[in-house]
Amino acid sequence: MEPILDIQKLTKRYGPKAALDNVSFSIAKGSCFGLLGPNGAGKSTTMKILTGILSADSGSVHVFGINAFKQQRNVQRQVGYVPQEITLYDKLSANDNLEFFGRLYGIKGQLLKKRIHDVLLETGLLDRAKDPVKSFSGGMKRRINIACALLHQPKLLILDEPTVGIDPQSRNHIFEMIRHLRDNGVTIIYSTHYMEEVEVLCDDIAIIDQGKVIAQGTLDELFASYAQKAVFVEAEGPFQPDSIHAIKKSYPRNHGWVLETDQPIEVMKTILDAQQSELKLKAIEMIRPSLEDVFLSLTGTRLRD
Numbered sequence: 001m002e003p004i005l006d007i008q009k010l011t012k013r014y015g016p017k018a019a020l021d022n023v024s025f026s027i028a029k030g031s032c033f034g035l036l037g038p039n040g041a042g043k044s045t046t047m048k049i050l051t052g053i054l055s056a057d058s059g060s061v062h063v064f065g066i067n068a069f070k071q072q073r074n075v076q077r078q079v080g081y082v083p084q085e086i087t088l089y090d091k092l093s094a095n096d097n098l099e100f101f102g103r104l105y106g107i108k109g110q111l112l113k114k115r116i117h118d119v120l121l122e123t124g125l126l127d128r129a130k131d132p133v134k135s136f137s138g139g140m141k142r143r144i145n146i147a148c149a150l151l152h153q154p155k156l157l158i159l160d161e162p163t164v165g166i167d168p169q170s171r172n173h174i175f176e177m178i179r180h181l182r183d184n185g186v187t188i189i190y191s192t193h194y195m196e197e198v199e200v201l202c203d204d205i206a207i208i209d210q211g212k213v214i215a216q217g218t219l220d221e222l223f224a225s226y227a228q229k230a231v232f233v234e235a236e237g238p239f240q241p242d243s244i245h246a247i248k249k250s251y252p253r254n255h256g257w258v259l260e261t262d263q264p265i266e267v268m269k270t271i272l273d274a275q276q277s278e279l280k281l282k283a284i285e286m287i288r289p290s291l292e293d294v295f296l297s298l299t300g301t302r303l304r305d
């Protein structure tokens with residue numbers, strides 16, 4: 001698929017510390033791309049460089065084939081950016097905030113009115129248009145912040161940790177909006193440290209840690225390369241995991257055993273056969289890998305730490 005964004009060897013230092021160290025990735029048109037990493041990994045720095053808020057020390061960024069460092073305005077017209085910090089005027093109504101941001105994008109008159117109506121509808125806040133933003137919950141403010149970034153109908157939407165500190169209802173609303181935008185051809189870059197969000201939302205993922213992209217691919221590709229398949233079994237009677245050839249490693253968990261294997265189906269079959277003679281099975285299931293396992297296998301630390 002055609003890349004809509006191509007980043008090559010991006011570096012950025014703050015004094016002696018490298019916030020980004022040779023970061024490269026590209027994003028296919030129409031996908032929802034997840035940039036996953038712990039706090040301080042370099043996600044915001046990457047996003048700020050993409051949008052021209054920060055300059056890079058070296059490397060290149062091309063958006064829609066345009067050199068973003070040389071033709072910043074041209075790129076900005078096609079990109080919507082939702083920063084991590086909420087940037088709204090608390091005393092103004094949702095409508096007035098949107099008018100202000102719409103004018104910054106050069107939208108005026110009837111078109112601006114229509115766009116404000118449309119983005120309020122998309123974010124589910126049409127009935128709160130006239131209320132001051134200070135009366136909104138954190139999640140509603142976040143949705144208005146996203147609405148601001150959608151006014152000029154960008155083809156690429158960049159969201160920096162949009163669900164931090166918000167209620168589940170707003171979070172679900174944001175997910176629905178993102179899916180709807182993607183289905184309508186908008187390419188999404190979604191930065192987060194919540195791996196569960198990336199698992200349910202993103203087509204392609206880059207994992208970033210300490211300023212470096214340490215893995216990239218679809219969920220299935222990341223699981224295949226970095227997560228160990230396993231079976232969980234709980235049984236009464238003599239059970240010796242070492243006797244099953246396909247088990248690479250086993251360890252106890254919650255009254256049962258985790259059996260690491262590249263052939264989970266075969267291992268399950270062997271245990272189910274043994275059950276008829278000597279084992280009394282209480283539970284057997286395949287353990288679904290998670291991005292937590294991928295991160296652990298790549299870095300030796302947990303993403304949640």
Ligand SMILES: Nc1ncnc2c1ncn2[C@@H]1O[C@H](COP(=O)(O)OP(=O)(O)OP(=O)(O)O)[C@@H](O)[C@H]1O
Pocket residue numbers: 014018019037038039040041042043044045046161
């Ligand atoms: N203005 C700055 N001056 C000095 N160091 C900075 C500055 N901004 C970011 N950093 C450092 O650069 C590194 C990357 O920060 P960045 O904000 O990009 O990470 P992040 O993945 O977005 O994490 P978070 O979710 O915590 O913002 C961190 O070590 C951070 O402390």
